[in-house]
Amino acid sequence: MKAAIIGGTGYSSVELVRLLHQHPFVDVTTIISNSQAGSMLHETYPHVTCVVEQTLQSLDLNKLSQSVEIVFLATPSGVSKSIVPGLMENGVKCIDLSGDFRLRSAQSYEEWYKHTAADERYLAKATYGLSEIYEEQIKSATLIANPGCYPTATLLGLMPVIKNKLIDNKTIIIDAKSGVSGAGRSVSMGTHFAEVNENLKAYKIGAHQHIPEIEQTLQNETGQSQAITFTTHLVPMTRGIMCTMHANLSDVITTSDVLQLYNEFYQAHHFVRVRPEGTFPSTKEVLGSNFCDIGLHVDARTGRLTIISVIDNLVKGASGQAIQNLNLLNGWDVRTGLLEVPVYP
Amino acid sequence: MKAAIIGGTGYSSVELVRLLHQHPFVDVTTIISNSQAGSMLHETYPHVTCVVEQTLQSLDLNKLSQSVEIVFLATPSGVSKSIVPGLMENGVKCIDLSGDFRLRSAQSYEEWYKHTAADERYLAKATYGLSEIYEEQIKSATLIANPGCYPTATLLGLMPVIKNKLIDNKTIIIDAKSGVSGAGRSVSMGTHFAEVNENLKAYKIGAHQHIPEIEQTLQNETGQSQAITFTTHLVPMTRGIMCTMHANLSDVITTSDVLQLYNEFYQAHHFVRVRPEGTFPSTKEVLGSNFCDIGLHVDARTGRLTIISVIDNLVKGASGQAIQNLNLLNGWDVRTGLLEVPVYP
Amino acid sequence: MKAAIIGGTGYSSVELVRLLHQHPFVDVTTIISNSQAGSMLHETYPHVTCVVEQTLQSLDLNKLSQSVEIVFLATPSGVSKSIVPGLMENGVKCIDLSGDFRLRSAQSYEEWYKHTAADERYLAKATYGLSEIYEEQIKSATLIANPGCYPTATLLGLMPVIKNKLIDNKTIIIDAKSGVSGAGRSVSMGTHFAEVNENLKAYKIGAHQHIPEIEQTLQNETGQSQAITFTTHLVPMTRGIMCTMHANLSDVITTSDVLQLYNEFYQAHHFVRVRPEGTFPSTKEVLGSNFCDIGLHVDARTGRLTIISVIDNLVKGASGQAIQNLNLLNGWDVRTGLLEVPVYP
Amino acid sequence: MKAAIIGGTGYSSVELVRLLHQHPFVDVTTIISNSQAGSMLHETYPHVTCVVEQTLQSLDLNKLSQSVEIVFLATPSGVSKSIVPGLMENGVKCIDLSGDFRLRSAQSYEEWYKHTAADERYLAKATYGLSEIYEEQIKSATLIANPGCYPTATLLGLMPVIKNKLIDNKTIIIDAKSGVSGAGRSVSMGTHFAEVNENLKAYKIGAHQHIPEIEQTLQNETGQSQAITFTTHLVPMTRGIMCTMHANLSDVITTSDVLQLYNEFYQAHHFVRVRPEGTFPSTKEVLGSNFCDIGLHVDARTGRLTIISVIDNLVKGASGQAIQNLNLLNGWDVRTGLLEVPVYP
Structure with a gap:
């Protein structure tokens, strides 16, 4: 399965890169970063040198919709609400790691986030991705609002x-x-x-x-x-x-x-x-x-x-749970790509 | 005023040394450490080199009682309860930084500390040294139970x-x-x-x-x-x-x-x-x-x-409050020796 | 391939456990810790709970020689020199993460380590496991002295x-x-x-x-x-x-x-x-x-x-390089089980 | 002695404030910060609350020259070179904690600092303030280039x-x-x-x-x-x-x-x-x-x-040595205001 990550130079994004590198069924083909487009990911994050050799790209919704089946949005709050509708209209499933689709009530979002809320039609379509609790709903979701940490x-x-x-x-x-x-x-x-x-x-x-x-x-x-x-x-x-x-x-x-x-x-x-x-x-x-x-x-x-x-x-509180949700969405064993033992000490 | 510190190689003790070094009215003439007696304090704590050149001593109650007016006990719980009575009988005032004299109830002490409690006669004599709240009581104390952090x-x-x-x-x-x-x-x-x-x-x-x-x-x-x-x-x-x-x-x-x-x-x-x-x-x-x-x-x-x-x-939660209590006890300005600005960053 | 780890509660040992958990061809069947024998590894290291459910065992050379093909020794210096000969005599290959077999000269070992050196016959059999440099020698080794960090x-x-x-x-x-x-x-x-x-x-x-x-x-x-x-x-x-x-x-x-x-x-x-x-x-x-x-x-x-x-x-400086050497020894791709992206930040 | 600090919200500056608070002969009457002028120092650094209650001021060379005898410049490199001449012309002694006056050679400064150098006449007047080594020169200095850390x-x-x-x-x-x-x-x-x-x-x-x-x-x-x-x-x-x-x-x-x-x-x-x-x-x-x-x-x-x-x-590598130099300049005991025991642990 081809996947894209939007928000390519944030910590959740590079954590998705790290974890998906070990996922047997997913290939991250596109990493989007408007601010760093044209540079290599390893210029921002030297730790991926020789491991993930990708050029960061700017966002082109049409091209993206045709080239991937799933998009992870690891963007600051207030950004994904403008991107998700276009992707969903083109049949691309979205897992949003930001807060934009977590609150059902647009009013509550605007009160606590101090941004304009997403379109209520899309808020209504979002499934809250607390994996262990809403397993069944997540399996049939098209837009997953990945929970906050x-x-x-x-x-x-x-x-x-x-x-x-x-x-x-x-x-x-x-x-x-x-x-x-x-x-x-x-x-x-x-x-x-x-x-x-x-x-x-x-x-x-x-x-x-x-x-x-x-x-x-x-x-x-x-x-x-x-x-x-x-x-x-x-x-x-x-x-x-x-x-x-x-x-x-x-x-x-x-x-x-x-x-x-x-x-x-x-x-x-x-x-x-x-x-x-x-x-x-x-x-x-x-x-x-x-x-x-x-x-x-x-x-x-x-x-x-x-x-x-x-x-x-950054894992269960963001990118790991996002992959767990992807596994649920695809009927894969929920542990796929997530078998790492904690790094201790 | 001549002072002694018992428990010379613990952190509260060396913090007393640091703070009292700046106190205009107090001279730490004796530092007791049974485990390190005979060695210099700077062998354990090189940061006091050239500043505090004292030899650690073993405890001799009689000698101590005759040579100092105040004793700070910075010992692990269960130790000061055996030392304080001897000092008080000789008219030496004590400020105990351990928990031995803080609880009025011997039964409660034994339940929570899992040690034998101090003699109840001395528990009754102890003044709880929460400086701002019990200022008046502290001024006339003979044994101060310095509060926990x-x-x-x-x-x-x-x-x-x-x-x-x-x-x-x-x-x-x-x-x-x-x-x-x-x-x-x-x-x-x-x-x-x-x-x-x-x-x-x-x-x-x-x-x-x-x-x-x-x-x-x-x-x-x-x-x-x-x-x-x-x-x-x-x-x-x-x-x-x-x-x-x-x-x-x-x-x-x-x-x-x-x-x-x-x-x-x-x-x-x-x-x-x-x-x-x-x-x-x-x-x-x-x-x-x-x-x-x-x-x-x-x-x-x-x-x-x-x-x-x-x-x-280590300061307001231990050694600093102990000095604040000493200041109250002696009718000195409560800030004496404690004017340091926090070390930031 | 069945493997054992000796020195089960040190950091290099638990790092071997973490990394080998991801190795497709190796099964850690025995973890030896004389000091903690009888307890579960997760009692010492709760982070492996539900992942590695093994009971720590005391060392029994004969039993061990019959049950595994490779032994990792992650013991303090001076310990493996007494264990390795017995294992090798029984045809078990050893990868020693301690310093016991790194120095060819017994005299030099004793001068710098202040311990008695290993038997010179075994020192002579040891291959220094600096993977990138001595690849060819490592492939045919029976005892690998894994380099220091x-x-x-x-x-x-x-x-x-x-x-x-x-x-x-x-x-x-x-x-x-x-x-x-x-x-x-x-x-x-x-x-x-x-x-x-x-x-x-x-x-x-x-x-x-x-x-x-x-x-x-x-x-x-x-x-x-x-x-x-x-x-x-x-x-x-x-x-x-x-x-x-x-x-x-x-x-x-x-x-x-x-x-x-x-x-x-x-x-x-x-x-x-x-x-x-x-x-x-x-x-x-x-x-x-x-x-x-x-x-x-x-x-x-x-x-x-x-x-x-x-x-x-703990990885390239100890357990990771040990696994890299195991891969060389077995003719596997040197990256097997070691594909993890660095954890950043 | 009245002193001013220019560069009021940097770390060296607030460290000067901390140390000079304990100096018996110096009174910091003016703290200059163009970026935060008008606000209280404790708004930027809450740790000085109730201790140093001063309003940060913008730089007014004439006013400053008339109100203080000594100025500490704790500014980024390239700033003090424009301020020092005006102060010196008005007879105010300067201790510059930046690199602007440390190098005798303007050419070398420009090569390594990538800024325009200070006027060579003032470079020539600067005394390099490595206190222990250039004690005699410092005593008669008018402009001290405080050494780098x-x-x-x-x-x-x-x-x-x-x-x-x-x-x-x-x-x-x-x-x-x-x-x-x-x-x-x-x-x-x-x-x-x-x-x-x-x-x-x-x-x-x-x-x-x-x-x-x-x-x-x-x-x-x-x-x-x-x-x-x-x-x-x-x-x-x-x-x-x-x-x-x-x-x-x-x-x-x-x-x-x-x-x-x-x-x-x-x-x-x-x-x-x-x-x-x-x-x-x-x-x-x-x-x-x-x-x-x-x-x-x-x-x-x-x-x-x-x-x-x-x-x-921040102390011997900046603000402490600056005060040591001030002590030398004034013929005070070099330890004045600098008697603090290191904070350990």
């Missing part, structure tokens, strides 16, 4: 207790932490090494655009609208997201019982690993891989459940 | 809303993050660079020994016993603690109003800096200094208050 | 000018820098995060055990014994080695001409990538991969050549 | 053997490594955290503008022009420079004898600390302080001397 870690961590109505949804508090690659490759004072190194910073408090994405999915599952507290932090590391999630339990239940529920829930899902009682995952234990690892603890003193979930923000 | 950041962050009854105490959830120096200088797999670098890890979930210390102080202030959720994380940096604290507000109130309350509460306190609305402190902005910086946000969508507080765990 | 980066960087007699060998000065994983997983003050982070340290100056390994190979090629200056530094990162190498040129020659020579020399070698004039590789550009990237510069002002080579110390 | 570490490391003619100057090879703050605060891909973290990079090979500065001083001392090999690397840390220097010894001499020479040479100089035989300084051991620490080793096998020197690039 934070929502992936959060929703995989919460889904078993949400679906089993084990917690009081009004009490959900999420403390989220991310490595710096989540901010993308654009230069800014906020990503300057000397400002980030040996530093921990909270940002976008109460204002992160992933909040409505999480709330929308929770509402889908519970039928109720419920605001959550979601606080984001920048950690001095390159890759990795950890979400530490707290909620009041509806019933008295032990850690062991909740773990059993999680193990059953994710039994058939290769990429979610539930850790044994008393142990918790750290971000590096999934680095470079498509795993989401989960640990949890019931605190009898407070009646609260604390869930820890970790992912590599 | 996490409790310092947490309690300074919460105290204004606790004292003003602005939050529902049953809903307090604290997400705490620390640099690696908080684990001390002992070698272990958990502090190995290759295991910690580019990694974020949660630890001691629901089991950290600073939980009862925080709860005891909250109970002092509210008159009610209330369990809190307190989750600790290890961040790939050397120094710094951030506590992200969440609670339901009792009333409808704006961020601006809560900030005004904090500004008034800490107006007379040099070392607590309240940040303007919309801004939040990062850990590096206090590195090397005795400041505790606080930012906060009221989320109208959830009715919750989120407070961010940061300290340098 | 520093010698790999150094020798690949120097070999084209050594073989072409372009430099004055008496003037070779090598400034080598390594990430902390090179020190292994044992805990020590020298690998404590708070001591290494935000710190750069020189160590073992004039005394590193890789010096005689480099000199022996240079002597092989030049026929002359020549002492080199080789200075090692510990860099605050986990993976990566950079060698910055200086030597006086024998003739007047341009950067461009030297680069052409390197390109020709390594043309048939997939894993050595020579960078274009004016560009130099950084360590992260090979992270997780088996590449050795090289850049160089002729300084007309001084008549000196400066060569920069980088590798991932 | 790399030249400071290099020249302090080499000067004793240069002055004592112990090495063959034609063989000097310097491998220099710097933390990222040396690149300043401007944002660029080269300082993006995700590009620098867990990465080691060589840069400006054979082309660094500090090369002619080092060579000019060596020529001053030896009377001979001699090109050196000087290779710079970017290390994933914020502060710190290490120079590893190699040269052939002219005579047979022991490590111990060379160390004795260094100890004598720097005996009267508080800020240079020579380490005992067999030990070498690491960068963190001087972090935040004005020390330059030196260790060295004679390798009998090669007849070469290896010298390691470390400094904090």
Whole structure:
């Protein structure tokens, strides 16, 4: 299958290049980067020298539609909404890694993203690509809105207790932490090494655009609208997201019982690993891989459940999950091209 | 004033050496380290070469009692409880940086620390040295239990809303993050660079020994016993603690109003800096200094208050606050020897 | 092909596990760790959970000899010399990642390693496994002494000018820098995060055990014994080695001409990538991969050549090169199982 | 004494603010930043909140000349050359932390800096402020060209053997490594955290503008022009420079004898600390302080001397040495305001 990547010099894009290089059924024939068109990918990213020898191209919708079957859009928010319609009209399936098609409500998008939203007809066609949860819908999708990095870690961590109505949804508090690659490759004072190194910073408090994405999915599952507290932090590391999630339990239940529920829930899902009682995952234990690892603890003193979930923000939080969705879309084994063991240490 | 430091090769101890070197009224005449007695401090810590040329000594209680007026104990938990009584009987004042005298209840100490507690007569004599809050008590103390690093950041962050009854105490959830120096200088797999670098890890979930210390102080202030959720994380940096604290507000109130309350509460306190609305402190902005910086946000969508507080765990979270307490004890300006500007970047 | 790994809980060993998991012709059936025998590998390394579900075993030479065809020894120096003879007598081929069989001279080994050397009969049987240079010898080896991390980066960087007699060998000065994983997983003050982070340290100056390994190979090629200056530094990162190498040129020659020579020399070698004039590789550009990237510069002002080579110390500097050697040994494509793109950023 | 700082939002500038805050005889009354004029310094650098409450001002030469006695210029290269003449004409002494007045030869400046050089009359008036070496000249200077960070570490490391003619100057090879703050605060891909973290990079090979500065001083001392090999690397840390220097010894001499020479040479100089035989300084051991620490080793096998020197690039390599020079200029104890113990760990 021939594939194209749009947004060729961002981190998610080059991560797609890395992962698809190992995919037996996909050939990345076109990498689009309007800003670097005409140069080789390895001029921007020397690490692909001798491995991926491609010239970056500028976007030509017609040519692209005729030459590939699938397009990954790894563009900044506000870009893919103008590209996707043209591709879909020509019968090309799209997997959008940006936030443009994740929120059903155009109004909510405009409120949180401060951009004009995509056309509502296309918003309605988009399938939310949280692979483990919406497997069936993804299989028949034409446009996949690949989830955000934070929502992936959060929703995989919460889904078993949400679906089993084990917690009081009004009490959900999420403390989220991310490595710096989540901010993308654009230069800014906020990503300057000397400002980030040996530093921990909270940002976008109460204002992160992933909040409505999480709330929308929770509402889908519970039928109720419920605001959550979601606080984001920048950690001095390159890759990795950890979400530490707290909620009041509806019933008295032990850690062991909740773990059993999680193990059953994710039994058939290769990429979610539930850790044994008393142990918790750290971000590096999934680095470079498509795993989401989960640990949890019931605190009898407070009646609260604390869930820890970790992912590599560029893999399960972006490009890896996009490939997982491509596998679902094509009826391939979901693990195809994603068998890498985490790089540790 | 002649001072001694016991526990001479730990990080808090060498930080006392650094800070007291700039104190005009204190002379560190004795540094005790049973394990390294006979060697020079700069053999363990070459950075003090030519600055502090002292030989480490083994502990001799009688000699020590006669030669100094104040002793800082920067020992692992379970050690100072055997040393402090002998010093106090000889009229030497003690500032204990370990956890041995922080909890009033011997039973609680033994439950959380898994050691035998100190003699209850001495527990009763200890003054909890949270400088800004217990200023008056500290001035007349003979034994100061210097607060833990996490409790310092947490309690300074919460105290204004606790004292003003602005939050529902049953809903307090604290997400705490620390640099690696908080684990001390002992070698272990958990502090190995290759295991910690580019990694974020949660630890001691629901089991950290600073939980009862925080709860005891909250109970002092509210008159009610209330369990809190307190989750600790290890961040790939050397120094710094951030506590992200969440609670339901009792009333409808704006961020601006809560900030005004904090500004008034800490107006007379040099070392607590309240940040303007919309801004939040990062850990590096206090590195090397005795400041505790606080930012906060009221989320109208959830009715919750989120407070961010940061300290340098080795300064305000240990040695700096110990010196601040020494200043209070002696009626000196609380800033004496602690005027350093944070080291940034 | 069935393979065993001895030294199961070190970093090189778990890196072998990661890489061999992707090798189509090799099955790691036995992982030996005397210290952790009986426990699962994922108890020590949670990142392999659900991927490699093996119980660590204690060493039983007879059983091992009957069950596998190849053994990787990833043991501390001084261990494999006692294990290899027994395996070889039973017809099992060995790839030793330690230094035990690298030096032909037992006396030199004892001088630099401060251990008793291996039996000279086995030293004589060992083939030095610098894959690109000794390809032919490796193909028919029975015992491969896998090169050290520093010698790999150094020798690949120097070999084209050594073989072409372009430099004055008496003037070779090598400034080598390594990430902390090179020190292994044992805990020590020298690998404590708070001591290494935000710190750069020189160590073992004039005394590193890789010096005689480099000199022996240079002597092989030049026929002359020549002492080199080789200075090692510990860099605050986990993976990566950079060698910055200086030597006086024998003739007047341009950067461009030297680069052409390197390109020709390594043309048939997939894993050595020579960078274009004016560009130099950084360590992260090979992270997780088996590449050795090289850049160089002729300084007309001084008549000196400066060569920069980088590798991932755990891959090309250890486990990756071991697998490359296994491929050579079996007549497989040298890239088998080693096609991973570097993990960047 | 009233002082001004020009270049108010760079790292050297805010480091001057930090250090001068502790200087008993100097009052920073004016901080100039054309780009941020009108805003408070703490808006750019929140870490000075409540400590330095000054409004940044735009440059008004006349006003400035009348209000201060000394001006520190911490501006990018090419800026101070237009400001200094006006200040000097009005009798204001200048300490320039940029490279504009370091090279005597305008031609050399233009060749290496790619800017127009300063007026030669002012170049002639400049005193090179390498404090320990040119103490006497600095005392009577009117314009001090504060040395570059790399030249400071290099020249302090080499000067004793240069002055004592112990090495063959034609063989000097310097491998220099710097933390990222040396690149300043401007944002660029080269300082993006995700590009620098867990990465080691060589840069400006054979082309660094500090090369002619080092060579000019060596020529001053030896009377001979001699090109050196000087290779710079970017290390994933914020502060710190290490120079590893190699040269052939002219005579047979022991490590111990060379160390004795260094100890004598720097005996009267508080800020240079020579380490005992067999030990070498690491960068963190001087972090935040004005020390330059030196260790060295004679390798009998090669007849070469290896010298390691470390400094904090923002202190001894910039702002600290500037204050040391101010102290010399005023006849104050050279340590005034610079007594800080390094911040370790």
